Amino acid sequence: MxxxxxxxxxxxxxxxxxxxxxxxxxxxxxxxxxxxxxxxxxxxxxxxxxxxxxxxxxxxxxxxxxxxxxxxxxxxxxxxxxxxxxxxxxxxxxxxxxxxxxxxxxxxxxxxxxxxxxxxxxxDRPGFIANRLLMPYINEAIICLQDGVSSKEDIDTIMKLGTNVPLGPLALADLIGLDTCLFIMQVLHRELGD
The missing domain is CATH 3.40.50.720 (NAD(P)-binding Rossmann-like Domain)
Known part of the structure; x- marks a missing residue:
């Protein structure tokens, strides 16, 4: 293999x-x-x-x-x-x-x-399971930051402590790499129209 x-x-x-x-x-x-x-x-x-x-x-x-x-x-x-x-x-x-x-x-x-x-x-569907669910979550966190809903730290803290995930969405996006997140989101948009 x-x-x-x-x-x-x-x-x-x-x-x-x-x-x-x-x-x-x-x-x-x-x-x-x-x-x-x-x-x-x-x-x-x-x-x-x-x-x-x-x-x-x-x-x-x-x-x-x-x-x-x-x-x-x-x-x-x-x-x-x-x-x-x-x-x-x-x-x-x-x-x-x-x-x-x-x-x-x-x-x-x-x-x-x-x-x-x-x-x-x-x-074999766009984003499979993990990224089909994860990328809209990350995207919405970025929109919240862009719209001034809260600071990046507070967005991550709210999601970490409020949903019991190890990393907030913005920290996770940084770990994955914003370039990779963008590539995945482009595939999802192109294939699903969302």
Whole structure:
């Protein structure tokens, strides 16, 4: 298994997946540590990888076949969204693309378990689960700050102590990185229209 963990940009991730698909052993699972980008779209960059596998693995849904909407086989591509900061956080959100096989999913779940982390599965939808819920929360905190509702310290204190979370939304946005938050919010806006 190879886990890609570069900036939240489909062109950069796609370039890496294109190189990996022609470099790794045919049976290698390609995982992306994306926070919001479609696994199915990323898998389109792994063209030709599955044709090199001697005994292909069936996809998780026979009705979906082994090709995504781009015509690219993708049953060995999966999302592994490691939560930040990775050494501290126990969760890995595992995301199945439209054609991710049961075998790829099972092996990835086992891999995450061997890392001593907890895996939870999401289907391939914008922002998956964690960021689809988290980013509007962070965005609203930024709007509260912009509108002068309160100071950044008080916004974080109110949310930390009022909802029993370890970090307030503004401190969490700083930890994630405002650039990454923006990339994720742009994906959510583009894909969901919110």
């Amino acid at each position: 190879v886990v890609e963990a570069v900036i939240e940009n489909i062109d950069i991730k796609g370039s890496i997946f294109g190189m990996l698909a022609s470099t790794v052993k045919p049976e290698c699972i390609l995982a992306t540590n994306t926070s919001s980008i479609s696994i199915t779209k990323i898998s389109a960059y792994a063209k030709g990888m599955e044709e090199r596998v001697e005994q292909p693995i069936l996809p998780h849904s026979q009705s979906q076949g082994t090709e995504d909407h781009h015509g690219t086989p993708s049953y060995q591509v999966i999302g592994t969204h490691f939560m930040n900061p990775v050494p501290v956080m126990k969760l890995v959100e595992v995301i199945r693309g439209l054609s991710t096989s049961d075998a790829t999913h099972a092996e990835t779940m086992d891999f995450v378990s061997r890392l001593g982390k907890t895996a939870a599965t999401s289907v």
